[in-house]
């Protein structure tokens with residue numbers, strides 16, 4: 001498939017860019033002409049991706065729960081590439097699993113830190129550069145679990161719903177300055193995260209793909225490239241009239257949600 005060159009001259013940052021959906025977004029951005037700061041807490045895979053993609057990319061270590069590191073990530077884009085046009089607040093974990101009664105405050109707060117506070121920090125610091133510039137696109141990775149309950153654990157569902165709310169609220173503030181803020185809500189997508197949940201082994205991507213394909217009425221599993229195509233659209237000027245929106249990219253939610261509800265109910269019963 002020929003990829004359009006909609007992002008020529010643009011500069012992006014991607015958190016959680018070393019793996020799965022984030023790595024897919026990085027590849028797609030570069031294919032469309034963007035330069036990109038790849039960031040993660042997994043330095044090895046992050047640097048390997050940058051080595052593969054070449055001069056259009058640079059790696060910056062960034063734990064998204066730390067404000068100083070998120071601020072430094074945004075500064076790296078400006079220092080290395082001169083500007084910041086797109087920020088993907090994408091890093092994530094499954095987080096704490098189980099019934100509310102068995103969930104400790106520490107685990108709840110750790111999950112919120114990675115999935116929600118990180119998006120606040122990314123939106124704040126991307127805005128620091130984009131608002132004076134008068135342009136930019138911020139894309140926050142939510143989830144189909146951010147628009148519907150029963151698709152994931154309690155803390156994950158709560159955080160992802162909040163990401164959608166944060167996105168809308170930020171869009172209201174930033175719109176007047178020419179900066180758009182949207183959310184992307186993937187459904188079940190083949191990645192290390194889903195592999196760990198479905199098979200117990202984060203490396204079992206092929207088995208995960210087979211499992212998700214079976215659950216899909218089209219017989220095909222969604223992968224990082226499928227999410228990245230939507231992500232690139234939200235970063236591009238083609239989506240200039242899309243703001244404060246949550247774009248669900250999930251194949252067919254109805255069928256998958258029924259299976260997912262049963263899956264998480266069983267996990268919750270196990271505690």
Ligand SMILES: NC(=O)c1ccc[n+]([C@@H]2O[C@H](COP(=O)([O-])OP(=O)(O)OC[C@H]3O[C@@H](n4cnc5c(N)ncnc54)[C@H](O)[C@@H]3O)[C@@H](O)[C@H]2O)c1
Nearest residue numbers: 016019020021041063064091092143186188189191192193
């Ligand atoms: N795969 C799915 O089915 C699916 C569905 C909906 C939403 N999502 C969301 O997509 C995003 C990417 O997930 P994925 O499926 O690609 O999983 P993944 O595990 O392949 O990638 C997540 C990346 O985030 C990084 N990360 C974790 N904690 C971090 C931290 N504190 N600071 C910086 N980086 C950190 C990990 O190292 C990893 O590289 C997540 O926000 C996830 O919740 C995934």
